[in-house]
Amino acid sequence: MRASDVPLDAHTFPSVLKACSLLANLDCGSEVHGFAVKCGFDSTVFVVNSLVAMYAKCDRIDEARQLFDRMIDKKDVVSWNSIISAYSANGQSREAINIFREMNKAGVAVNSYTIVGALQACEDPSFVKLGEAIHGVILKADQQLELYVANALLVMYSSCGRIDDALGIFHGINEKDNVSWNSMLSGFIQNELYTEAVEFFHEMCEMSLKIDEVSHVSVLSALGRLGNLSNGMEVHAYAAKRGLVSNLQIANTLMDMYAKCGNVSYMGQVFFNMAYKDFISWTTVIAGNAQNSSYSEALELFRKVQSEGIKVDCMMIGSILLACGGLKSVSHTKQIHNYIIRRGLFDLVLENSLVDVYGECGEINYASQMFETIKNKDVVSWTSMVSSFSCNGLANEALKLSHRMGEAGIELDLVALLSVLSASASLSTLKAGKEVHGLFIRKGFPLERSSASSLIDMYARCGTVENACKIFDYVGNRDIVLYTSMINAYGMHGQGKKAISLFEKMISSGLVPDHITYLALLYSCSHSGLINEGIEFFRTMKSDYQLEPWTEHYACVVDLLGRANCVDDAYNFVKDMPIEPPSVVWCALLGACRVHSNFEIGEIAARKLLELEPQNPGNHVLVSNVFAAMGRWKDVDEVRMRMSSLGLKKKPACSWIEIGNKIHAFRVQDKSHPQSIEIYSKVSQITERLEKEGGYLADTKFVLHNMTEEEKKKMLYGHSERLTIAYALIVTSPGVPIRITKNLRVCGDCHTFTKLVSKFIEREIIVRDANRFHHFKNGRCSCGDFW
DNA sequence: GTAGGGTTAG
Structure with missing residues (x-):
């Protein structure tokens, strides 16, 4: 239609603008606005009201507001109502409520549209008091709530977490319509009451109410969150029978349901059969793959999104980053990071995810850089950084950061506290752990x-x-x-x-x-x-x-058989495994071979281990230890050469102890401690005493270097756990148990040494090594000398 | 001119 061809009546505009609103088509809307100006209808109240509604629906709240303000004293009740609902629908509750108050002050009589708009603003829990007040006023005015108003009250209460009040409203409605039932259903879901939601849905079915598209979407989302695949499939079949699967939102929710139930292939079938897909369909299928460890599939789908020019938003990128983290792929993460920068897609969720994913990829420097650039860090940003430190073996940094978080005035929530707790646990710092326990109590968790x-x-x-x-x-x-x-x-x-x-x-x-x-x-x-x-x-x-046992269960059995000195049985068990034995299993077998000096099987296990995980320095060290224990120095050298040719470095041994508020850490041959001289003389003094009283004889086969016996003994004296024990004996009182943590496994000679200390110096010593605890008491260790 | 539904994070 053209303004020049047909004489336009003012009453044409609201219906045309309504169409623009429904399509959220700003271009058309603006064009119609232009016609209205040309025709001189731009000061006709009901035309302006429609323009306000159109701009609000097209996300142009500021334009809507300007039009509203320009009406000055021409505003009618519809004008006020339009701008109030515009702000409410836009999530700007504060502004909606201000206008609502202004309207009351201006003495404009409100109607039910006004109330619905104002109640929508009160869906923000910080305005629930006003919602209650409005509720009170209406009750005084009318005995019977109007259906629209009652439904809006119901939604308001359930959005504010007041499900009981919502139910009260629901039961008070005489003539409930679909919206009442569906609002109640989604109220349960909003409040994470999924089982109740499903029961409510069944009640709806029994009452043979019209179960419409909205009801399907809601119940499917509840079933997904419950992981209830069988009921989910039932609803799918029910929807199919009624021809509702072609509904875009139902199909999208079906995919999400299957993904949350862990069934990626059913999700794929729905996706494949969709005649029309929107970008949310793509986001859902990408997220579904990423959540179910199908990381490469998620990335592949994203490539398709890009090549087909489908819209990409922050949510989609969030799922892609989840896949990058799952793959622990730095290169993919960097690519996506660049993509985000190029497309200007940054938001806080993505920034936080990047911190997290770089941390998962072991790129602690990138994680830290990302973290520092975030302007408005929230509790998630801080927690992501804390866990990044923690999962990269930097628990100390994690704890320090958690203190900075407190100083920055960030309130630690449950997830934050849990990540701090895990950092204290990996450091074995009882004091820090207890502090976090205290915080749990003080914060009322x-x-x-x-x-x-x-x-x-x-x-x-x-x-x-x-x-x-x-x-x-x-x-x-x-x-x-x-x-x-x-x-x-x-x-x-x-x-x-x-x-x-x-x-x-x-x-x-x-x-x-x-x-x-x-x-x-x-x-x-x-x-x-x-x-x-x-x-x-x-x-x-x-x-x-x-x-069905996992590989870890098999590894435990190998360990058990190994302890029983049934190394042959253990080997046969490994050979009979229905799945290819992974490195943990060979590791357990190798441990048994070391203790029982079974060279033949030991060699097989060692070769397998290095073949499976050539990049893990720990494996090389373990294998070279076993060869050393067998006295096969040529093989030890070979393993070492291979390690250095692969550019692998042995993780340096470190032991630490918490004294007062401080952690004292010692490396091998460490001389950096201020009381170092005293510590070394304590080691010699104890060693002499144990040699005399306990018959201690340094077992130099645990020194994995080719050197003289005297030099080897010196090496043993400088082992990190021995320095830590000596330091503990200097600074703690007799009778106090000594708790030590070590980042690697305890060496055999240190194990013997510690047993003797526990007997002849009469001290309980508890050592946590990389694998387990050793409780040394009265010359014995809780591990039974098998570790 | 009013209400209810789908995808992301520590």
Whole structure:
């Protein structure tokens, strides 16, 4: 239609503008605005009102506001209502409420449209008080709530987390319509009450209400979050029967449901069958792949998005970054980072994700640079950086950063506290861990689920299994995660019998163990030398609970057989594995060969290990240790040469102890400590005493260098754990247990040395090495000399 | 001129 061809009536404009609004087509809308000006209708109130609504729907709230302001005293109630709902729909609650107040002050009589608009603004929980006040006013004026108003009240309460009030409104509505039912349904979902949502949906079905597209979308999203695949498929079939699968939003939600239920192939089928896909379809399918570890597929889909010119937004990039993190691929991450910069797609979520993903890729410098450039760091930014430090072995930096976070005035939430807790646990710093425990209490976080499990883990890893036990006893509602953490805690400390009886208690309380529970249990058995029990548990996990063992479970059994000096059986077991044995299994076998001096199988395991993971310096060190123990120096040299030709460096050994508020760390042959002279003389003094009283004889086969016996002995005296023990004996009082942490495994000679110290100097010593705890007491160690 | 639905993060 052209303004010049047809004489236009002012009443034509609202309907045309309505069409523009529905299509969110700003170009058309502006053109119509132009016509209106040309025709001189741009001061006709109902035309301007429609223009205001159109601009608001097209995300041009400022243009809408200008038009509204220009009307001055011509505004009618519709004008006020339009601008209020425009601001509400735009999430600008504060502005909507200001105008609502201004309108009241101006003495304009409000109607139900006004109330609905104002209530929408109160969907922001910080304005719920005003919402309540409006509710009160309406109740006074009318006995019976108008349906639109009642529905808006319902939504307002459920958005503010007041599901009971929402239900109250819902039940008070006499003539409920679809919107009432669907709003209630999505209210449950907003408040994470997914089971209730599904029950409510069934109630809707039973009452043979019209289940429309919106109801389908809602219930599918609830089923996805519950991971309820079978019901999800039922709803899918139901929707298909009614021809609703061609609905774009239903198809998108179906994909999300399948992804959240872990079924990528069903998701793919829906995607493939969609006749029309929007960019949310692509985002959903990319996110679904990334969440289900199909990282390369996610990246492949993103390439297609780019080549087909499909719209890309921050959410889509967020999922791509998840895939980059899963692949631990620095190059992909950098590519996406550049893409974000080129397209100007930055938002806080993406910046935070980049910190996280660079951390996961082991690029702590990039993570840190990214973190520093974020202008308005929120608690997620800080937490991402803390976990990046933590998962890259920089737990000390993680703790320091958590203090900076507090100083920056950031309120630590549950996730932040959990990541700080895990940093304290990996450092074994009981003091820091206890501080975080204190924060949990002060901030009023309930001791349950993830917080309780993490605290148990922290106390266990900090060497105080008693405290772990106290937490466990305190928690009333125990799930398998909690039991598993506690079983693991006992296992770490060589208290296998307690682990088993806790497992039995768990079974009798009606809980069903999973793979992780069995892993903790088998690990406990192997670390306590409970060989027959462990092998029996390995059998029952399959027969009683249909759990197909993972490679880690196989590794535990190899370890168990190795302890029983059944190295041949262990090797046969490995050969009979239904899956290709991974490095953990060969590692366990190699350990058995070392202890029982089985050179033949040891050699096979060593070669396999180096073949599978040639880039892991730890494996080379382990293999060269075993060759050294066999006295095969030629092979030791060969492994070392290979290491250096691959550019691999041995991780330097380090041990540390917490004294007062300070962590004292020692490296091999470390002379940097201020009391270094005193420490070395303490080592000689103890060594002499142990030689005399305990018959200690330095076992130089643990020195992996070719040098004279005297030089080798000197090397042993400078081992990091020995320096730490000597320092602890200088600065702590008799009778106080000594708790030491070491980043690698304890060497055999240090193990003997520590046992003797525990007997002749009468000191309990607890050492946490890379694998487990050693409790040295009265000349014995809880590991039974097998580690 | 009013209301309800789908995709991202530590």
